[in-house]
Amino acid sequence: MPLFLSLVYLLFRRALTVAALRVRSREFKELEIVVLRHELVVLRRQVARARLTEPDRVFLAAASRLLRGTGWQSLLVRPDTLLGWHRQLVRRRWTYAGRRPGRPRVSEQLGELVLRLAHENPRWGYQRIVGELAGVGVRVSATTVAKILRQADVPPAGARAGLCWREFLRAQAQSMIACDFFTVETLWLGRLYVLFFIELGSRRVHLAGCTANPSGAWTAQQARQLAWSLSERLTPIRFLVHDRDSKFSRVFDEVFRSDGVEIIRTPFRAPQANAFAERWVGTVRRDCLDWILIVSRRQLEQVLRVYVDHYNSHRPHRALDLTPPTPERRLRLVSSHPPDHLHRRDLLGGLIHEYALAA
Template sequence: MLVRFAYLAVTHAFGMLRLLPMTDREKDVEILALRHQLAVLQRQLGDRRPRLWPEDRALLAALLVPLGRAALRRLRLLVSPDTVLRWHRNLVKRRHVRASMSRGPGRPRTVASIRRLVLRLAAENPSWGYRRIHGELALLGISIAPSTVWEILKRAGVEPAPLRVSVTWADFLRSQAKAILAMDFIETVTLTGVRQYILAVIHHASRRVHILGTTTHPIHAWVTRAVRNLLMDLEDAGHLVRVRFLVRDRDAKYPALIDEILSGAGVATVLTGVRMPRMNAIIERWVRTLRAELLDRMLMWNEAHLRHALREYERHYNLHRTHRSLAAAAPLRALPLVLEPGQIERLTVHRRDRLGGILHEYQRAA
């Protein structure tokens, strides 16, 4: 565009030199001839608009705008005077933009890492407003205006003002995972046609499972005894001091006495909403795993057979089964050291079967 504009400008400059020796009468005659040619062209075009290159618009804007709007209206042009004025405004705007770019950037954009840090602080601290986040950034040595923090949060769809004080149920579970146990009943039927009720507890943080027992009649006395045994096992293992909450549903199988027993041990009972299993999602997900890996794959002859299978599965789950939430470790077993390439080539793996081959466990050879 710049080359064509320069060519047109030089061509018209020489054309202006050609006008110097002409008399006023000759110029008037030429103007009348050009007007007539323009009228013929407009008559042929009709409603169609002429095609003008960007450099044509720039040249017309530069030549005609100094005449003013009134003078432009007296001229016979292919386009309206308002169009010429708009071309001139666009030309001036582009010139200012280029000038500002040559002077250097204006207000710099916020560094992407700072934006990510602001959003991280807002996500990890729901009660912080943009002023509190700005103060924390200042403590970290990051100089940024409070209005910039406000703008970052607003663009990300996060409320900048400290109105995010309500803690969601998911946030509560994540923040208190080390102190939470979840309890639930699982129903199954043996080959004898007897319905069995399994009572299990899982620790949110470690994913360790405690299968408290199975019975055909989950009376209040049986449930109370199972909860007492759980507390004694946790106390013997030194884990009771970390447990502060037990999440369960509102099943009538739970007696009110167990809440008093748990309260005496410093454990508060948290009841889920009515027909809201997602509020106890950790244990519900484990129940699904138990059914998929054991109950739906193995026929249980009677209650004694079911108890044996549950004991084996509890050992397998706690000592061998991997978990994504634990970075592929098991609840009671850490990951081994990573093997070197040369060790992998010499590696020998043994398989151990549980429950007649229903469960497989793989270990390195000694």
């Protein structure tokens, strides 16, 4: 609308100018034409390119059809400029508003979904990701998937499929178990040895026993008792990790080898090679043994059995999303509001507390 009004105003002014020229003499008109042409020459020397509005272009295009011969010299534009304006009008006519050339842009949700599948499955290539998305009703081409991964600096499947030690241990953790000894000093300055096993996948701890003289025969007997209980597992144990302590004798290893378990000995003076067992030793000391005076082996066994039961069934574990290794079925809150009644259970004389919803 503003363009139309501007064009009407410009035409009205030109009509008034033509009417005023009719009352002037011919000599005056010719003199004025000469002056205007000279001003046009001066203007062309000072301005390299004049800025024309849409009404100016419409007027000059219409006037060009009326001028003949030397009249073209009076125009600010050349014939190829008029042809260029015409080509622009043709392009505008056949240009659809609101539509960009090329393929439609990929949505952010689809990009995030492709990156999620690529990160969670490093061995999947472009075609596998396309097929997996097609299975859930998302249609996308392999070229689009490759472009999304390339823009996010995600390498191809061959470079992403490298297996690190962390991923290897997580994949094998369900079939691995570790064992170790730790010592406890009694009130009478005696030393007791504690043998335990820990499942690397579930972090479940098995207390084998306590003794003041851990001989090879005693260690082998504890291994037999544990092997009998592990035979009921759905996932069989394939690897046993322990250090090179002489208390782990050949008989101890043969008990597990007879069940198809491979023995892995850690290097010398490398406690981090058996990090899960070493970490549990620190946990049981900080939570329990550092706060109790142990008098006898029987008391130590009773304390450790209570703590191991608490550790396996109640104590939250960060590696298990703050759930215990073998959680018991308990009443859980549905809402985010704190409960009105909590029941507290004291263990080891109040050293450890367990909380549950009151019935």
